[in-house]
Amino acid sequence: MARYIFITGGVVSSLGKGLMAASLAALLQARGYRVRIRKFDPYLNVDPGTMSPYQHGEVYVTDDGAETDLDLGHYERFTGVSARQSDNVTSGRIYQQIITKERRGDYLGATVQVVPHVTDAIKAFALAETDDLDFVLCEIGGTVGDIESLPFIEAIRQLRNDLGRDKTVSVHVTLVPYIAAAGELKTKPTQHSVRELAALGVQPDILLCRCEKPLPEGERAKIAQFCNVRKEAVIPALDAQSIYAVPLQYHAEGLDDEVLRAFGIHDAKEPDVSRWLDIMDRHHNPEGEVTIGVVGKYVALPDAYKSLSEALVHGGMANRVKVNIRWIDAELFESGEDDLVARLEPLHAILVPGGFGERGSEGKIAAVQFARERGVPFFGICLGMQMACIEGARNTAGITDATSSEFGPGGSPIVGIITEWMTEEGLQTRQEGGDLGGTMRLGAYPAALSPNSHVATLYGSNLISERHRHRYEVNARYREQLEKGGLVFSGMSPDGLLPEIVERPDHPWFIGVQFHPELKSKPFDPHPLFAGFIEAAVKQSRLM
Known part of the structure; x- marks a missing residue:
């Protein structure tokens, strides 16, 4: 029988x-050991699919089509275990x-209550x-004391009794703030959080204490005494140089x-x-560096592109180079506030990510x-591929009024809403103007690659499976x-109906993909498209 580790947070979020x-x-x-990680989110949205990236960060998509919290991306990147619905x-x-x-009528007329019905479902x-x-x-998710999280706390309290104390452990993540004026760390917020x-x-059996200064032994003993845990179970957690240093730091x-x-x-x-030592060696001992421009819509909040930024870092690890990401708001090029050439000329590669x-x-x-x-090496992802097709249509294929139906009526709809596609369960259909949540083409779908294409060389295969999240x-x-006009469709759905990848054979590195390869990249297994993209950026840097 599996053992359970329940992780809660206190004092503040994040x-x-x-x-x-x-x-x-x-x-x-x-x-x-065989492990799996699960996330309980207290908010009332059914899933994060319709939430603004500015409020919630990116929406992470699993192979089976679930739109989930971005933390599931961390889970996959650190363990390699594919998340599920x-x-x-x-x-x-x-x-x-x-x-x-x-x-x-499943409850046979009974009064439906938080306890037992909600807690039983949790x-x-x-x-x-x-x-x-x-x-x-x-x-x-959230912080102990939030009204929304109370049913979840009650559910894990019950589970600890149901399963037995030898099958469950509670880890509480808390904050030990440093007060600069006093020149000391303060343990009182942690005491109050544990008491609540x-x-x-x-x-809690174990306290993980986030602090920006080393936790003195005296303060550690004080926390243990007031919070009813062993001193050895009070674990200091200082800020790390990289998120990939955290496993080694916590083990130490x-x-x-x-x-x-x-x-x-x-x-x-x-x-x-050894896996994590190699990752840190590659991260801390680069043999060069490149600068990648990400021209997007949600660049004010990097968490909106969390998996993307991490996949670029993984591509850097694969090539032993440091990747500097320059976030560029695409609107600046439309308003005239920014000089496009001056902003893009110093870059070693350009990436246009997904969006709506x-x-x-x-x-x-x-x-x-x-x-x-x-x-300049170019990588377009989801909407980025669609923009590459519209640009190609306007400037190399003679379709000067090329546009997307997502942007309104009129023009030649190079990009249009997808109303039906095949899955293992059969034909899926959607209606324009229907519900937004959970109605996109979601999850892993196969794609057939042209044998002599650039992407087939990068993947080392003519058949791939990648995760999608798009309506157009x-x-x-x-x-x-x-x-x-030179834009080759090098990847299609197996039935030949849906374009999956485009590329320009006459360009040093120009690839657009309809799916989200960043969702499958890991530090110990960089995605081949990101490894290839950063390799192209390294070559570009040597030409500049």
């Missing part, structure tokens, strides 16, 4: 619970299921599909040892951390044109005209 969960899972995995649940989804059952989610696992790590959690029936502080001790496991083998809506589209198209005409698609009816 302490890095997701990163902590991913790092701990990686350390347990390095000892030979069952690994992320929100209050909204829990309540939606319960209300559907109530309307159907517990069922935690326990599902765990038979083949050694450890399940469950991260509770204990008042809800959950006594004894986090994984303390978790195993809390479970009564004393004979575990030492973890093999018309805002900034002409700026992205201008960036594509610059990369094409100047021979390049219109294959324009394929012949676009290819006459």
Whole structure:
């Protein structure tokens, strides 16, 4: 039977619970254990799919088509375990299921309440599909004391009783702030946070204390005494130079040892951390550097492109170079506030990422044109591929009024809404103007690559599977005209109907993809497209 590690946060949000969960899972995995990480999100949205990237960061998509919290990206990048629909649940989804059952009469007229109905649904989610696992790590979103998280805290309290204390461990991530005027770290916020959690029936076994200064032994002992934990179970967590240094840092502080001790496991083998040592060696000892311009819409919040920025770093690791990312707001090129040439000329490569809506589209198209005409390596992802097709249609294929139907009526719709596509379950259909949430082409789909194409060489295969999240698609009816203009359709859906990849054979490196390859990149297994893109940027840097 799987053992459960429940991870809560206190004092303030954004302490890095997701990163902590991913790092701990990686350390347990390095000892030979089978692990899975789950995220409980207290907000009432059914999933993050319709939430603004400025509020929530990127939407992470799994192979089975779930739109999830960005923390699941950390989980996958650190463990290599593919996330599933069952690994992320929100209050909204829990309540939606319960209300559907109530309307159907499944509760036989009983009064539907938070306890037991909501808490039972949360517990069922935690326990599902765990038979083949050694450890399940469950991260509770938000901060202890939030009204939204109370049902989740109650559910893990019940689970600790249901499963037994030898099968569950509670880890509380908290803040020990440094007060510069006093010149000392303050433990009182941690004490209050643990007291509040204990008042809800959950006594933490381990405290992970985020602090910007080393935690003195006296303060560590004080926290242990007032919070009713062993001194060794008070783990300092200082800021790391890189997120990929965190597993090694937590291991050095004894986090994984303390978790195993809390479970009564004393004979575990030492973890093999060679993978993480190699990652840090590549990260800290680059043999050069490149600058990549990301011309996008949500650049004010880097978390909106979290997987993308990490995939670029992975590409740098694959080539042993440091990747400097320059975030560029595409709208600046439309308003005249910025000189496009002056901004893009110093770059070694240009990437146009995914997004939704018309805002900034002409700026992205201008960036594509610059990369094409100047021979600068270009990578377009999702909307970025669509912008590359519109730019090619206007400037090399003679379709001067090329546009996307996403931007309104009129012109030649090089890009249009996708209304039907095939899946393993059969034909999927959507209507224009229908619901937004969960109605896109989501999850992993196969693509067939042209045998002699650049992408087939990069992948080392003619058949791939990649994750999608889009509502619009390049219109294959324009394929012949676009290819006459030099933009080759080098990847298609197996039925030959949906364009998946375009490239320019006469360009040093020009690739656009309809899917999101960044979602499958890992530091120990960089995605081949990102590795190839950064390699092209290195070559470009030598020419400048």
